Amino acid sequence: MTELDAQTQEALAELLLSMADDEFVLGFWDSEWTGIAPILEEDVAMSSVSQDEIGHAKALYELLAGLTGDDADRIAFGRPADGYRHAALMNHARTDWASSIARRFLYENADAIRLESLANSSYQPLADLVVKMRREETYHLLHFDLWLRRLAEGGEESRSRLAAAIDELWADAQAVFAPLAGEARLVAARILPETLETLRARWLERVRPRLEALGLPVPAAATPPDADGRIRHTEEFAWLHGEFTMVVRSDEAATW
Amino acid sequence: MVAAAPTRDATVWEALGQLADPEIPAISLVDLGVIRGFAFDATPDGGERLTVELMPTFLGCPAIEVMRQQIGERLTELKVANEVVVELTFAEAWTSERITPAGREALRTSGFAPPVHIGSEFDGELLTVLPLATCPYCGSRNTTLENPFGPTLCRSIYHCADCRQPFEQFKAV
Numbered sequence: 480m481t482e483l484d485a486q487t488q489e490a491l492a493e494l495l496l497s498m499a500d501d502e503f504v505l506g507f508w509d510s511e512w513t514g515i516a517p518i519l520e521e522d523v524a525m526s527s528v529s530q531d532e533i534g535h536a537k538a539l540y541e542l543l544a545g546l547t548g549d550d551a552d553r554i555a556f557g558r559p560a561d562g563y564r565h566a567a568l569m570n571h572a573r574t575d576w577a578s579s580i581a582r583r584f585l586y587e588n589a590d591a592i593r594l595e596s597l598a599n600s601s602y603q604p605l606a607d608l609v610v611k612m613r614r615e616e617t618y619h620l621l622h623f624d625l626w627l628r629r630l631a632e633g634g635e636e637s638r639s640r641l642a643a644a645i646d647e648l649w650a651d652a653q654a655v656f657a658p659l660a661g662e663a664r665l666v667a668a669r670i671l672p673e674t675l676e677t678l679r680a681r682w683l684e685r686v687r688p689r690l691e692a693l694g695l696p697v698p699a700a701a702t703p704p705d706a707d708g709r710i711r712h713t714e715e716f717a718w719l720h721g722e723f724t725m726v727v728r729s730d731e732a733a734t735w
Numbered sequence: 736m737v738a739a740a741p742t743r744d745a746t747v748w749e750a751l752g753q754l755a756d757p758e759i760p761a762i763s764l765v766d767l768g769v770i771r772g773f774a775f776d777a778t779p780d781g782g783e784r785l786t787v788e789l790m791p792t793f794l795g796c797p798a799i800e801v802m803r804q805q806i807g808e809r810l811t812e813l814k815v816a817n818e819v820v821v822e823l824t825f826a827e828a829w830t831s832e833r834i835t836p837a838g839r840e841a842l843r844t845s846g847f848a849p850p851v852h853i854g855s856e857f858d859g860e861l862l863t864v865l866p867l868a869t870c871p872y873c874g875s876r877n878t879t880l881e882n883p884f885g886p887t888l889c890r891s892i893y894h895c896a897d898c899r900q901p902f903e904q905f906k907a908v
């Protein structure tokens with residue numbers, strides 16, 4: 480493709496950052512299950528999935544760093560908490576297992592739809608990376624769909640906890656598709672082949688029937704998210720930011 | 736008659752074939768299929784640069800940096816170019832289909848079931864319907880998946896109902 484103009488490049492940087500931050504922050508939250516998941520297999524699985532997500536974030540931060548002449552480690556660890564652009568879904572602290580499963584189910588499906596579309600991106604380095612990411616994400620999708628079913632069919636307690644978590648996370652899950660400032664440019668350049676609102680509609684079409692099939696209540700309201708969905712943060716995220724930047728802050732001049 | 740000296744390319748492939756995967760040392764980087772290729776080109780100062788394209792197996796795999804370093808060091812020792820650069824590439828995605836037949840056999844004899852063949856187009860549904868693993872110890876297909884996630888990103892955990900051994904399979908991806 481031809482050289483990107485400054486504004487399109489800025490919009491692309493915003494898209495890459497939003498995707499990378501989603502994967503990075505969720506990877507850190509779920510890595511907290513290592514050692515304390517309900518069963519040993521899930522210690523291993525959640526650790527592995529989190530490692531995948533942080534690997535995806537790393538590759539996206541490197542793509543972004545190459546585009547803007549920045550440094551991937553600086554982008555990952557060198558920003559203040561309010562500089563992160565993850566969706567509001569990733570603002571919630573880890574609580575119970577049902578809540579983590581609900582978040583993973585909502586996010587994995589959203590991410591799958593985003594990646595399916597970006598596989599046709601006119602920005603070839605991103606389209607190439609997406610091919611690689613999708614193969615790994617397939618395992619996540621299958622795994623968390625299985626857990627969704629297990630909890631839905633497991634018994635009264637697991638089912639009610641799961642339903643409550645889906646209800647609590649539903650509005651913030653929409654924010655994975657929160658509009659980006661430069662979105663119109665990205666769509667015009669086919670870097671983002673479809674609008675985020677189109678992708679959100681597709682996500683709803685996929686997620687709702689799955690919840691219905693399991694007899695889980697589908698939250699009614701699904702108001703389109705606004706740009707704030709990737710800007711507002713919580714105290715919980717500020718805490719996590721303090722955790723994952725702790726080592727870097729201990730010696731900012733160190734070479735890794 | 737004197738045997739012809741190996742070409743420079745053959746020397747590089749041979750050196751790469753001697754480097755082991757840091758996490759599964761039974762298999763070489765060449766048999767693992769992570770070397771996409773390499774090329775020599777001239778540098779502005781009149782020297783020559785050897786650039787190797789390395790394909791990550793999994794994006795979060797911590798062994799990538801170790802492989803990169805090993806390749807750089809080994810090829811620098813060969814003194815076939817003034818400079819050696821190892822670049823990660825995503826221009827083509829590494830898939831488990833790239834593991835060579837020799838590599839699959841090396842995995843099996845060291846106790847890892849080779850990945851199931853998935854074809855060039857990855858279809859997640861296949862993961863749920865194919866007979867997934869043959870026990871590397873007794874050859875039985877009477878096996879069950881215990882966990883699709885294992886001790887490293889590229890390994891799943893199975894159990895063989897016949898010889899009652901747990902074993903690992905290299906993930907199809």
